[in-house]
Amino acid sequence: MKDSYITPDGRTIGGVxxxxxxxxxxxxxxxxxxxxxxxxxxxxxxxxxGPNGAGKSSMLxxxxxxxxxxxxxxxxxGAKRPTxxxxxxxxxxxxxxxxxxxxxEGMSVLDNIMCGxxxxxxxxxxxxxxWHGAAQREEVENRxxxxxxxxxxxxxxxxxxxxxxxxxxxxxxxxxxxxxxAEPKLLLLDEPMAGMNVExxxxxxxxxxxxxxxxxxxxxxxxxxxxxxxxxSDRVVVMDYGRKIGDGTPDEVRGNQEVIDAYLxxxxx
Amino acid sequence: MSADFLYxxxxxLNGLMxxxxxxxxxxxFVLIFKASGIFNYAQGVMxxxxxxxxxxxxxxxxPFSHMINAIFxxxxxxxxxxxxxxxxxxxxxxxxxxxxxxVQKFVFRHxxxxxxxxxxxxxxxLAYFLEGMGDLMWGSDIKxxxxxxxQGGSRWIEDMTSGLGGDDFYGFFIDKLDMVATVVAAILxxxxxxxxQYSKQGRAMRAVADDHQAALSVGISLNFIWVLVWSLAGxxxxxxxxMWGAKSGVQFSLSLIALKALPVLMLGGFTSIPGAIVGGLxxxxxxxxxxxxxxxxxGGATENWFAYVLALIxxxxxxxxLFGEKIIERV
Numbered sequence: 001m002k003d004s005y006i007t008p009d010g011r012t013i014g015g016v017x018x019x020x021x022x023x024x025x026x027x028x029x030x031x032x033x034x035x036x037x038x039x040x041x042x043x044x045x046x047x048x049x050g051p052n053g054a055g056k057s058s059m060l061x062x063x064x065x066x067x068x069x070x071x072x073x074x075x076x077x078g079a080k081r082p083t084x085x086x087x088x089x090x091x092x093x094x095x096x097x098x099x100x101x102x103x104x105e106g107m108s109v110l111d112n113i114m115c116g117x118x119x120x121x122x123x124x125x126x127x128x129x130x131w132h133g134a135a136q137r138e139e140v141e142n143r144x145x146x147x148x149x150x151x152x153x154x155x156x157x158x159x160x161x162x163x164x165x166x167x168x169x170x171x172x173x174x175x176x177x178x179x180x181x182a183e184p185k186l187l188l189l190d191e192p193m194a195g196m197n198v199e200x201x202x203x204x205x206x207x208x209x210x211x212x213x214x215x216x217x218x219x220x221x222x223x224x225x226x227x228x229x230x231x232x233s234d235r236v237v238v239m240d241y242g243r244k245i246g247d248g249t250p251d252e253v254r255g256n257q258e259v260i261d262a263y264l265x266x267x268x269x
Numbered sequence: 270m271s272a273d274f275l276y277x278x279x280x281x282l283n284g285l286m287x288x289x290x291x292x293x294x295x296x297x298f299v300l301i302f303k304a305s306g307i308f309n310y311a312q313g314v315m316x317x318x319x320x321x322x323x324x325x326x327x328x329x330x331x332p333f334s335h336m337i338n339a340i341f342x343x344x345x346x347x348x349x350x351x352x353x354x355x356x357x358x359x360x361x362x363x364x365x366x367x368x369x370x371x372v373q374k375f376v377f378r379h380x381x382x383x384x385x386x387x388x389x390x391x392x393x394x395l396a397y398f399l400e401g402m403g404d405l406m407w408g409s410d411i412k413x414x415x416x417x418x419x420q421g422g423s424r425w426i427e428d429m430t431s432g433l434g435g436d437d438f439y440g441f442f443i444d445k446l447d448m449v450a451t452v453v454a455a456i457l458x459x460x461x462x463x464x465x466q467y468s469k470q471g472r473a474m475r476a477v478a479d480d481h482q483a484a485l486s487v488g489i490s491l492n493f494i495w496v497l498v499w500s501l502a503g504x505x506x507x508x509x510x511x512m513w514g515a516k517s518g519v520q521f522s523l524s525l526i527a528l529k530a531l532p533v534l535m536l537g538g539f540t541s542i543p544g545a546i547v548g549g550l551x552x553x554x555x556x557x558x559x560x561x562x563x564x565x566x567x568g569g570a571t572e573n574w575f576a577y578v579l580a581l582i583x584x585x586x587x588x589x590x591l592f593g594e595k596i597i598e599r600v
Contacts, residue, residue, distance in 0.1 A: 085485075086486060102486065118473060
């Protein structure tokens with residue numbers, strides 16, 4: 001495959017950002033992921049799809065360091081990644097959202113998103129404790145960055161609201177905002193549209209496309225809704241029972257017989 | 270105003286000040302419980318240990334001197350110097366931070382994801398370990414703590430108020446140490462709240478208290494935060510230890526004040542910093558006032574049990590405490 005190319009809608013897709021090589025993940029005797037390889041290229045929207053229990057979320061957890069595969073290598077930005085704790089992965093520039101929303105419920109929307117900027121804040125604890133000049137400047141700079149994201153995702157009206165009081169759809173958006181605040185090199189979205197109605201889904205799709213377009217953020221997402229996936233993504237990995245059964249552009253995947261069988265079921269003789 | 274009424278006010282004032290100290294110990298509990306879900310039984314012993322260490326450092330005592338003497342047949346007890354109070358407090362704080370780090374590194378890191386009861390048992394072990402350690406390092410004799418805090422009743426307040434209640438009233442008796450303790454505790458609490466609310470690490474602390482997974486995903490190291498929280502609890506323990514130590518001498522019964530923090534927590538809620546403070550004040554005032562008004566009729570010494578009975582009543586009618594999060598179990 002060539003090093004970089006221009007998509008039909010005019011975005012530049014760069015070289016390989018993340019390369020998963022022969023990943024195998026076992027829980028006890030159960031193999032959740034069986035020897036899967038795929039890559040994510042810079043600037044693209046990469047979808048991972050598959051029926052329930054296919055191992056999609058496990059794969060995302062491997063990328064973000066929550067699970068450690070028994071076999072295989074994770075290459076990020078041209079270097080093999082050692083076994084890493086999730087917070088180190090986050091510090092490397094990989095942000096994520098969760099399937100069941102993991103927000104800080106007791107904190108305001110603003111504070112939640114500010115937490116996303118923690119990896120960008122470098123002043124030490126003593127400087128912070130005495131509220132030294134450097135700490136103040138840092139707070140102001142990061143606050144500005146957060147305000148831009150709040151504008152971008154159109155959540156100005158709820159900035160001060162405690163997250164616990166928000167409806168589901170907005171929570172999802174705040175979680176996206178928090179992940180975005182980290183200015184990640186790779187953004188992982190675990191079912192960003194799960195449980196949403198059609199209108200909310202459209203909003204979220206638009207935001208995902210805008211994020212990719214405006215900031216050039218590489219996005220890997222898991223989604224159930226085939227229609228959404230086909231519209232959003234540049235390339236798709238299809239998983240079933242922990243195996244990879246398809247990989248390519250939405251059109252290629254759609255024509256793949258194994259994929260059709262996995263989704264529609266196949267008659268057993 | 271009648272003298273009885275004025276004495277009542279004096280009782281309330283003294284109760285408030287005693288309550289501040291209860292609140293301090295309870296605060297240490299709340300800090301750790303919020304951030305890690307660990308109910309730290311060792312909080313009271315931490316206060317004792319901090320006070321012992323402070324006295325030891327100030328007096329230039331040789332740590333483990335009894336053990337060293339027993340093994341090597343030497344006769345050393347003191348380095349022969351005295352460390353100024355402020356420097357000694359700073360050094361003690363360093364010891365408490367080192368302790369926080371060690372607790373995290375050698376105990377709780379290995380217990381991540383265990384049941385709360387297991388974590389609780391670990392802190393009981395920790396309490397006995399720390400008590401033994403304090404004994405071994407600094408000896409078990411009662412020590413006096415002299416960090417230059419004023420002692421005794423305030424003549425000034427007594428003189429100022431003596432005219433209020435006629436011939437039977439001699440003015441409010443208020444311990445200077447209690448006043449200092451109140452001011453110090455207030456400053457400590459306000460700075461802790463400001464730190465948690467506005468600093469980067471404070472935000473991370475609140476994040477960890479709220480959701481571990483989410484905290485990890487934004488790049489927060491849980492271990493760092495837990496060390497930080499235990500260090501802050503160590504700081505609170507040090508302040509509590511200094512105040513109690515200055516009041517009644519540094520002795521091993523100091524660790525029992527931790528038990529008084531239990532009813533405070535039941536009143537205030539285990540997860541609320543304001544709750545710990547208000548709870549402490551209510552218990553402090555409540556037990557003094559009860560002793561003053563009803564205590565005499567039923568033989569006195571009600572301060573020993575009043576707090577627990579009050580907590581029991583709260584457990585029945587409002588189990589989450591005044592400020593605690595309501596426990597809703599969805600079925």
